[in-house]
Amino acid sequence: MLISYNWLKRYIKEIPNEEDLINLITFKICELESVEKLPNGDTVFDMKILPDRAHDLLSHRGVAKEIAGILGIEFSESFLNDSLKEVFKQEKQEINENIQENLFINIQSPLCRRYVGRIVKGIEIGPSPKWMTDLLESVEQRSINNIVDITNFILFDIGQPIHAFDLDKLESPEIIVRNAKEGEQVELLGEKVGDTVKERNFILKENNLVISDKKDVLALAGVKGGKKAEVNQNTKNIIIEVANFDPVSIRKTARTFGIQTDAVKRYENELTPSICRDVIFEVSSLINLVCPNSSFGEIVDINNSKEEEKKVKFTTFYISKVLGCELEDNEIEKILKNHNYEYVRNYDLNEWEVIVPNNRLDITGPHDMAEEIGRVHGYEKIKPKIPELNFNHKDNEIWIKICLAKEKLVNDGYKEVITYTLTNKGEIEIMASTEGKNFLRTNLLDGLIKSYEINRLNMPLLDLSEIKIFEVGTIFTKDGEEVHVAYCDKKNKVEISLDEFVKNISDFSLKSYSTFNSQPTSFSMWSLYPFISRDISFWVPNEIENKKIFDVMKNNSGKLLIKEPYLFDKFTKGDKTSYAYRLVFQSNERTLKDEEVEEIMQGIYQNLTNLGFEIR
Amino acid sequence: MKEEEIEYQKGNLHPLTLIMNEAVLILKDLGFSVEVGPELENEWYNFDALNVPKDHPARDMQDTFFIKGQEGKVLRTHTSNTQIRFMENLIKEGGNPPFAIVVPGKVFRNESTDATHEMQFHQIEGLVIGEDISVANMKGILLEFFKRFFNGEEVDIRLRPSYFPFVEPGFEVDLRRGEKWIELLGAGIVHPNVLKNCGVDSNKYQGFAFGMGLDRLMMMKLRIPDARLSYQGDLRLNQF
Numbered sequence: 056m057l058i059s060y061n062w063l064k065r066y067i068k069e070i071p072n073e074e075d076l077i078n079l080i081t082f083k084i085c086e087l088e089s090v091e092k093l094p095n096g097d098t099v100f101d102m103k104i105l106p107d108r109a110h111d112l113l114s115h116r117g118v119a120k121e122i123a124g125i126l127g128i129e130f131s132e133s134f135l136n137d138s139l140k141e142v143f144k145q146e147k148q149e150i151n152e153n154i155q156e157n158l159f160i161n162i163q164s165p166l167c168r169r170y171v172g173r174i175v176k177g178i179e180i181g182p183s184p185k186w187m188t189d190l191l192e193s194v195e196q197r198s199i200n201n202i203v204d205i206t207n208f209i210l211f212d213i214g215q216p217i218h219a220f221d222l223d224k225l226e227s228p229e230i231i232v233r234n235a236k237e238g239e240q241v242e243l244l245g246e247k248v249g250d251t252v253k254e255r256n257f258i259l260k261e262n263n264l265v266i267s268d269k270k271d272v273l274a275l276a277g278v279k280g281g282k283k284a285e286v287n288q289n290t291k292n293i294i295i296e297v298a299n300f301d302p303v304s305i306r307k308t309a310r311t312f313g314i315q316t317d318a319v320k321r322y323e324n325e326l327t328p329s330i331c332r333d334v335i336f337e338v339s340s341l342i343n344l345v346c347p348n349s350s351f352g353e354i355v356d357i358n359n360s361k362e363e364e365k366k367v368k369f370t371t372f373y374i375s376k377v378l379g380c381e382l383e384d385n386e387i388e389k390i391l392k393n394h395n396y397e398y399v400r401n402y403d404l405n406e407w408e409v410i411v412p413n414n415r416l417d418i419t420g421p422h423d424m425a426e427e428i429g430r431v432h433g434y435e436k437i438k439p440k441i442p443e444l445n446f447n448h449k450d451n452e453i454w455i456k457i458c459l460a461k462e463k464l465v466n467d468g469y470k471e472v473i474t475y476t477l478t479n480k481g482e483i484e485i486m487a488s489t490e491g492k493n494f495l496r497t498n499l500l501d502g503l504i505k506s507y508e509i510n511r512l513n514m515p516l517l518d519l520s521e522i523k524i525f526e527v528g529t530i531f532t533k534d535g536e537e538v539h540v541a542y543c544d545k546k547n548k549v550e551i552s553l554d555e556f557v558k559n560i561s562d563f564s565l566k567s568y569s570t571f572n573s574q575p576t577s578f579s580m581w582s583l584y585p586f587i588s589r590d591i592s593f594w595v596p597n598e599i600e601n602k603k604i605f606d607v608m609k610n611n612s613g614k615l616l617i618k619e620p621y622l623f624d625k626f627t628k629g630d631k632t633s634y635a636y637r638l639v640f641q642s643n644e645r646t647l648k649d650e651e652v653e654e655i656m657q658g659i660y661q662n663l664t665n666l667g668f669e670i671r
Numbered sequence: 672m673k674e675e676e677i678e679y680q681k682g683n684l685h686p687l688t689l690i691m692n693e694a695v696l697i698l699k700d701l702g703f704s705v706e707v708g709p710e711l712e713n714e715w716y717n718f719d720a721l722n723v724p725k726d727h728p729a730r731d732m733q734d735t736f737f738i739k740g741q742e743g744k745v746l747r748t749h750t751s752n753t754q755i756r757f758m759e760n761l762i763k764e765g766g767n768p769p770f771a772i773v774v775p776g777k778v779f780r781n782e783s784t785d786a787t788h789e790m791q792f793h794q795i796e797g798l799v800i801g802e803d804i805s806v807a808n809m810k811g812i813l814l815e816f817f818k819r820f821f822n823g824e825e826v827d828i829r830l831r832p833s834y835f836p837f838v839e840p841g842f843e844v845d846l847r848r849g850e851k852w853i854e855l856l857g858a859g860i861v862h863p864n865v866l867k868n869c870g871v872d873s874n875k876y877q878g879f880a881f882g883m884g885l886d887r888l889m890m891m892k893l894r895i896p897d898a899r900l901s902y903q904g905d906l907r908l909n910q911f
Contacts, residue, residue: 082831086843105834106729303726323728377840377860377877379807422863426832426840429806434830434842439810444702444771444799454705454775458692465682472904473685476710476777476791483711484739485746487781492790495711495746506904517906519680524906529710529777536711568692569684574822575911577894578686 058118059193060098062212066119069128073098076122083125083430084112097193107417109324114214117414124394125431156228158294158355163233166264166301167276168360169328171335172230174222174352175342176292178202183345201345202286202293205338215297215326215334216318218266218274220284222292225268230294232266232276235259241272242282243314263308264300277305277322278314295342297335299328299360328360329413365411369421372405377425380437390431453538456557458568460527460540463560465569469525469542474502482533495531499541500550502526507543515588515639516581518621521545527553582643586617587652591659592635594669597627604634607666611658615640615647633671683909687793687901690889691775694795697819701812703773703797708753710777714743716752720868721837729836734781736790746779749882751837754798758869768876769801775885786897793885800861800871800878806830806840809858809879817846821892824848833857837865838880848891856883 064070071079073090080087080102088101104112111117123130158174182188183204191198196207206217222228239259257275259265264276274280277300286293306323309315332354339351375382387407391398397410411418418424429437461471477485478501481494496502503526510522525542541550595604601622608620617639624635638659640652660670684692695705708716714725723729733748753774761770774796782788799808810828817826826848833843838859846855858881863873886898893911895901900908 085832105832106732107834107836109728306726306728376803377805379805379810420863422839422860425860429840430832434806434832437807437810437830439814439828440805440807441701441811441815442799442801442804442808444769446702446704446770448704448770448772450699450705451707454707457707461684461688465684467682468680469682470906470909471683471685471688472906472909473687473902474904475902476779483741486737486739488736488790502904509904510906513905513907519906521680522906523680523682524904525682531711536709568696570689570693570696571911575689575893578896578910580896581907 056102056104056113057194058100058102058115059190060100061096061193062115062190063119063122066116066130067123067128068131070122071126076100079122079125082434084118084121093193095189095192097189099193106324109321110326110416111214111412111414113321113324114210115212117214120395127389127393156352158352159227159229160355160357161229161231161233162357162359163231164264165359166234166304167232167298168301169299169331169356169358170230170232171297171331171354171356171358173295173335173339173354174228174292175295175339175346175349176222176352177346177349178291178293178342179346179348180286180288180290181345200286200288202290202342205341205345208341209334209338210317210321213330213334213337214321215330216277216321217334217338218280218296218298219286220266220273220280220294220296221286221290222294223290224284225273225294226270227268228294229269230266230273230296231268232264232298234261235263235265235272237261239265239272241265241275243275243279244282244285257312260311262304263311264304266296275308275312275314276300278309278312278319279316295335295338297331297338299326299331325416327362327413327416328358329362331358332356362413365418366408367411367418367420367424368406368408369424370404370406373421374425374428377422378429378432378437379440382428382432386432387428390428393431394427453553456553457527457538459560460553460556461525462569463556464525464540464542467523469523469544472503472506472524472526473528474499474506474526476529476531478502481531483531497532498530498550499526499528499539500543500548503541503543503550504548515621515637516586516618516641518618520623582617582641584642584644584646586639586641587647587649588637588639589652589656590623590635590637591656592624592633592671593663594631594633594671596667597630597632599632599668601634603666604636604663604668607662608636608638608659611662612638612640612655615642615652615655617641631669683911685901686893686895686908686911687885687889689911690892691793691795691885694816694820694885694888695773695775697816698773698795698797700819701771701815703771703799706753706757706772706774707776708747708750708756708774710747710779711738712745712747712752714745716755717745717747717749720755720865721751722862722864722868723836727836732835736779736781747776748780749778750774750776750794750796751880751882754796754880755865755869757798758800758866758871762870768871768878769799769804771797771799773797784899786899787887787890789886789898789902791902792898794882795885795888796880796882798861798878798880800866800876802876804878806860806879809860809881812879813844813856813858813881820888821848830858833859835859837862844881855887856881858882 085105086103091099158172160170160172180200183201188198202219209217242256265272266274266276271283273284302323302325309319371384399408477492478496479491481497483495485493523544527540529536530539538553540556621637626633735748736746738744778794779791814828829845830842833841835841839862841859844856844858845852861878861880866873
């Protein structure tokens with residue numbers, strides 16, 4: 056999530072500088088994808104909020120509170136300035152007499168846990184104040200109009216999605232939250248695809264939760280608003296929605312239709328219903344700020360959620376035992392205080408009882424407090440300590456057999472390959488895999504024979520007189536999976552089960568694990584271009600040393616000779632010896648032409664002939 | 672007539688096997704025993720028992736291959752399934768912690784492939800459970816592992832907060848070789864729900880788990896530039 060430094064600053068007066076924040080976030084909160092200094096002077100942190108903190112940290116307020124808690128510095132509960140706070144407070148009580156209509160909220164589905172709504176009349180659609188468009192711009196939100204901007208602003212500020220409906224487009228001032236009727240349709244607000252806005256019609260199913268008026272669907276609840284009650288330039292009166300929905304339902308609906316919105320992201324991770332009422336106060340005060348002439352209706356709050364106070368108990372001893380370092384009581388107390396935890400300390404039992412804040416849905420037991428405290432304490436302060444582990448458990452038998460089989464095959468001159476489990480035919484099919492990789496292999500030999508072919512063609516590059524390869528791996532049939540052993544050479548193409556293979560090994564004991572003989576050298580990558588190999592054979596007087604011939608070939612071949620000349624045949628007849636060498640040419644940059652290799656070979660022939668050797 | 676220049680040709684192991692054996696050997700020496708498990712797995716062992724609930728965003732963290740026509744079957748996305756199977760069996764047979772296991776094996780993710788990503792790759796995971804196995808112990812084992820794995824090179828590790836449903840606290844572990852820190856593995860203190868799901872008394876026992884990619888370790892140690900080279904069946908890879 057993009058987090059604006061200037062936005063955080065509204066919550067924390069003594070916020071550390073950007074550099075210090077980078078470290079604090081990385082080692083105490085979560086990974087940072089990027090940090091960017093913007094032309095508007097702001098700095099934006101792209102924080103990879105951990106999924107278990109999505110409940111509270113997908114918001115500027117949550118992040119600011121966390122930072123302040125870690126540092127033990129002051130955090131102001133609202134970023135609104137004092138005069139605005141006054142309005143905001145009044146709004147809590149005041150119901151405007153001008154509004155005769157009553158909003159009626161009718162929740163017909165248990166998937167809606169809470170719905171808080173309010174009518175606001177006399178809206179003047181226009182631009183947003185600069186401070187707000189600046190902050191929105193920092194987190195890559197384009198300003199649309201003052202009302203839409205407020206809904207966006209609240210989402211990124213508090214993490215609670217909200218929605219505004221154009222009241223006059225509804226059949227009556229009634230909001231119904233219900234499951235869709237099978238086949239019911241809705242046209243959702245456009246998605247910007249490049250420069251064009253794409254509007255889409257969706258056909259709904261019964262398990263989709265919707266917001267509707269008496270006649271039509273107004274929105275896919277928690278996912279996206281609909282066209283019918285869209286707020287636009289002409290909007291005068293609105294209904295504000297601050298609601299809480301079942302996370303699984305939202306997630307399923309969003310997935311069904313392939314819609315991923317900022318609202319979905321927050322709802323599917325679950326939000327606390329307890330903040331809805333506070334949020335509508337904040338929305339109201341922002342609307343009041345941008346549209347001072349607007350009047351507010353009564354807040355209607357239908358709350359079907361049962362949030363109970365959650366308490367977690369733990370001891371200092373437990374925290375120290377999990378972290379493996381001694382923590383002091385007063386450090387734990389300081390961490391709890393800084394994070395504004397309400398807690399009771401039981402001195403007799405040396406126990407802490409913490410009241411879990413409503414929005415910390417992630418905290419369910421003492422293990423979570425070990426994380427909470429350990430993180431702030433600092434993981435770097437925990438000293439590594441190797442535990443004594445002398446349990447003398449036996450290794451799994453299949454593992455021993457695998458090692459044994461590999462050992463045996465290597466001793467017999469076979470080289471190991473590992474091929475793909477996913478292939479183009481088989482008995483078990485995988486969903487949504489790439490064409491050609493949508494089945495599990497039923498045997499190892501198909502892959503091994505392909506590998507044999509590759510290596511046979513590459514033989515000149517491999518310095519091998521024969522290709523002998525093997526694989527030990529799992530195969531899959533309708534009856535289940537089984538580890539197989541397969542090996543392949545010029546004569547044999549054999550595949551049997553691991554158990555069968557091991558039965559035939561007479562000396563059934565694994566002496567040691569094969570690993571590197573010595574410190575391994577660095578890998579050398581091969582050329583991806585084709586090679587050309589040439590064989591050359593000639594007669595040489597017996598007294599001439601092999602080395603001399605070798606040098607002639609090497610010195611006349613240049614850089615393209617990628618391997619030492621390979622002697623593949625040698626015999627002596629009378630006073631002459633016949634040598635047969637293989638020369639392999641390859642470039643790292645291009646495909647070689649036959650002619651250029653021919654030219655090199657001519658040079659070698661010439662030189663060998665000049666020395667009086669007889670080309671065969 | 673062939674002569675001594677044409678030598679007897681020895682077999683050898685795939686570099687991944689060598690890396691796997693080396694990692695296993697170090698951990699065995701530190702007191703771990705080896706476990707292996709199935710590659711085609713039930714969702715219970717791959718997800719539910721590991722505290723990854725159905726219909727929860729946490730399931731999206733790993734791109735999973737599902738099996739056609741076999742509801743509830745997946746290609747395992749990690750070797751953690753074997754940790755669950757091991758603990759379940761241990762309790763079933765009347766056993767109890769302490770124990771320390773290392774699980775090497777092939778795993779699958781439904782990702783597009785590039786030089787550092789493959790749809791199949793190999794992992795090694797460790798699980799140590801006892802009465803007071805701690806974060807400090809986890810740091811101790813991991814640091815010692817890397818010291819030996821990188822043959823006495825100067826290495827260090829550091830922890831950053833992270834989230835995996837099967838641990839709490841959860842960590843991202845960075846490794847420093849020379850000057851540079853790199854993000855290398857996930858680890859944490861096993862979530863009590865995971866222990867409970869296997870029948871292990873989570874009030875009495877605690878411990879840590881870690882998991883890392885062997886292909887990645889191979890690329891680092893041997894300087895192999897592309898993970899995909901491993902599975903081509905090309906013997907030019909067998910240089911060690």
